[in-house]
């Protein structure tokens with residue numbers, strides 16, 4: 548985040564996050580990328596010990612009661628060590644804990660949330676299914692009532708932390724005949740009888756985060772483990788798309804930042820034709836564009852955080868802003884990672900520099916937590932709604948009528 552907007556306290560917070568990121572052992576990063584580690588328990592334990600999990604959760608539950616702006620200052624620093632570690636940090640504490648904090652009962656808060664924030668236990672989130680992630684409401688994982696319990700059957704795919712998590716936030720259909728927004732329930736599911744995870748994916752990047760298949764076979768969960776009640780999953784889903792997408796955007800900025808720094812150092816030292824390659828515009832301009840994109844991405848995350856923190860911006864507009872931030876930041880990050888590798892030349896494509904890992908990791912950002920095509924869909928829907936409901940009614944100059952032939956009504960044909 549920009550240092551010039553930070554208060555003294557926020558700078559202290561940033562430095563705390565930086566110290567944690569510096570603590571991460573190099574070997575852990577290498578072992579995760581080589582898939583020698585499937586789930587880095589010690590990383591989340593250490594984050595818990597430092598009280599760096601679930602920063603927006605109220606203090607009385609073990610969080611810090613911070614704002615979205617504060618959270619994104621930390622997220623950027625957390626993303627720096629590795630995107631995969633950052634993702635684990637975000638999924639368990641930011642998403643699952645926030646869901647319990649906002650929609651769970653007291654029992655879930657005390658028995659599940661508190662140990663999660665201490666880093667004693669771990670959580671994962673299961674939305675995507677083998678049959679698809681974008682069509683979330685077409686979910687086929689279902690639950691049927693049995694006395695005071697619900698029995699869940701189904702499968703989830705690509706679940707970060709499937710390997711390693713003790714608790715899962717699982718969305719399941721509980722009323723198949725109801726309209727989409729009334730048919731789904733968000734359950735907090737323990738790793739119990741009938742829950743099985745399979746570590747089966749050969750991922751291009753983002754390795755070592757336990758991403759696997761989650762199989763649920765006759766899994767019995769008490770009704771009180773349903774967040775926001777039975778068939779109340781829609782509200783949970785909509786609310787959680789803020790930490791899911793805005794949180795991912797903030798982490799992505801941190802994950803790609805080192806690529807620019809490596810490229811900057813390299814291009815200022817490396818010589819060709821007797822000159823530092825930085826002096827060739829084809830090189831220096833690429834770095835310049837990378838820096839510009841990173842700052843633009845930060846600005847977008849910052850303004851979106853302010854919008855969420857204010858609590859005064861209409862939820863539909865927040866939804867658009869969050870989706871815009873996710874899409875813009877991740878596409879910028881991809882361009883930054885790619886161009887940073889380009890200006891470093893052949894050695895950037897080797898494991899002498901971590902650029903190749905950053906490129907592999909960042910590629911996922913445009914696919915997960917809702918693909919960028921789904922972000923476009925949301926932006927489009929929300930923009931048209933907002934324009935005709937709100938913006939078109941504002942008292943502003945009618946520029947359309949400033950054209951010479953603006954009143955040629957016969958030429959303004961729409962059908």
Ligand SMILES: Cc1cc2nc3c(=O)[nH]c(=O)nc-3n(C[C@H](O)[C@H](O)[C@H](O)COP(=O)(O)OP(=O)(O)OC[C@H]3O[C@@H](n4cnc5c(N)ncnc54)[C@H](O)[C@@H]3O)c2cc1C
Pocket residue numbers: 638672673674675676677678679680681682704705706707708750753758911914915916917918919920921924
């Ligand atoms: C490493 C990794 C970690 C992940 N972690 C998690 C996790 O922890 N929890 C979790 O629940 N999920 C997770 N995911 C899943 C991820 O969020 C999904 O892969 C993503 O949402 C896309 O779903 P899909 O793969 O089923 O693609 P599909 O939904 O099948 O989409 C395929 C393509 O079709 C496009 N498309 C689909 N519908 C439309 C439409 N209406 N308009 C325009 N284009 C459309 C998509 O944009 C995409 O390009 C993870 C994925 C990976 C690879």
